[in-house]
Amino acid sequence: MAAAGIRRQMGALFAPRLLLTTNMRFLSHGTKVLYQGDNPQVGFFPPVQKVMLPPDAFHGKVAFITGGGTGLGKGMAVALSSLGAECAIASRKLDVLQQTAEEISSKTGNKVHAIQCDVRDPASVSNAVSQLIKVAGHPSVIINNAAGNFVSPTERLSPNAWRTITDIVLNGxxxxxxxxxxxxxxxxxxxxxxxxxxxxxxxxxxxVSPSASAKAGVEALCKSLAAEWGRYGMRFNVIQPGPIRTKGAFSRIDPTGQFEKVLLKRIPCGRLGTIEEIANLATYLCSDYASWVNGAVIRLDGGEYVSMAGEFNDLRQVSKEQWDMMEEMIRKTKGS
Known part of the structure; x- marks a missing residue:
């Protein structure tokens, strides 16, 4: 019985790929599937491109999004605006902000304000918040999305390089x-x-030690304020995205595209995330539907984190030699 059980478990390591390939033709989710690489399981995990909350979920609310001119910030601003929010997007590049604000507003019919702000500079932040309150009122949604990152051996980092990332991410x-x-x-x-x-x-x-350190600090800040400022009517939550293709991020951390191939192999869902998926989770967490969610840190990564953490997760790549050794072990176990 023990030997048979081991055989069944080891056989299951190889069965899923065949099963997924066979059953994909029966799957119909009504959305465009984003196929990336050659991982067949992506057919089970298609990204939904539309917003999930009711159209008026943010009617009468003001949303302030840093890093809102491009990438994830822009995607979240689009979702919030489409759900009725009056949005204000902020970053250093006013021309990019204005173009994005006009683009979003033309799509949704709601006001989108472009506010120039360098989050590293307390004076710039103070001016931006004053402008926000003047043109739109006090915000009921605040998304800290502005970020910076680069890949470098830590021993090559200068104090200025370290400060560049931590000033944007943590101090900002x-x-x-x-x-x-x-x-x-x-x-x-x-x-x-x-x-x-x-x-x-x-x-x-x-x-990426500056980024890792700064982001960990951001999470500590949010959990601390979730405990302290709840009495003022404020909630604080965090999303930990896995890899999502955006022009800014991927141009810095994966300019050759080689790292993406590695990512696709180790993500159990078989694909990268999408901006729309982050936007849907963000709008939920910032909505009245999540009024009892406070101090939460939510991972959205297709299972990448747990896949990397498991000691034996790479058994999906068992070689013939390893299989033969296991078979020999099973025979010895049965004989004893």
Missing amino acids: TAFITLEVGKELIKAQKGAAFLAITTIYAESGSGF
Whole structure:
């Protein structure tokens, strides 16, 4: 019985690929499947491209998104605006912001304000928040999405390189949060804060140590304020995205495209994430539907984190020699 059980378990390591390939033709989710690489299981995990909340979920609310001109920030601004929010997007590049604001507003019919802000500079943050309140009112949604990153051996980092990332990610998030939070406390208004970090904020990671350190600090800040500022009507939550293709991020951390091939092999769902998936989770966490979600850190990565963490997860790549050794072990076990 024990030997038969072992054989069944080892056989199952190889069965899923055949099963998935056979059954894919029966799957119909009504959405366009994003196929990446040659992983057959992606047919089971198609990304949904449309917003999931009711159209008026953010009617009458103001949303402030840093890093909102491009990438994930733009995607979240699009979703919030389509759900009725009056959005304000912020970054250093005013021309990019204005173009994005006009693009989103023309699609959704709702106001989108472009506010120039360098999150590293407390004076710039203060001016941006004052402008936000002047043109739109106090925000009820604040998304700290502005980020910076690059890949480098840690021993090659200069103090300025370290400071560049930590100033944007950790200090920038803190400056925005403190400035907005103080204004909300004075006005006796509540709000939902959301920070976008990364799965390696939890584990750490070589070659991106400034980013890992800063993102971990952001998570500590959010959990601390979830406990402290709940009495003021504020909630704080975090999304840890896995790999999502955006022009800015991938041009810096994977300019050759080689790393993406590695990612696709180790993500159990077989594909990268999409901006729309992050936007849907973000809008839920910032909505009244999530009014009891506070201090949460939610991983959205297709299972990549747990796939890397499991000691024996690479058994899906068992070689013939390893299989023969296991068969020999089974025979000996049966004989004993």
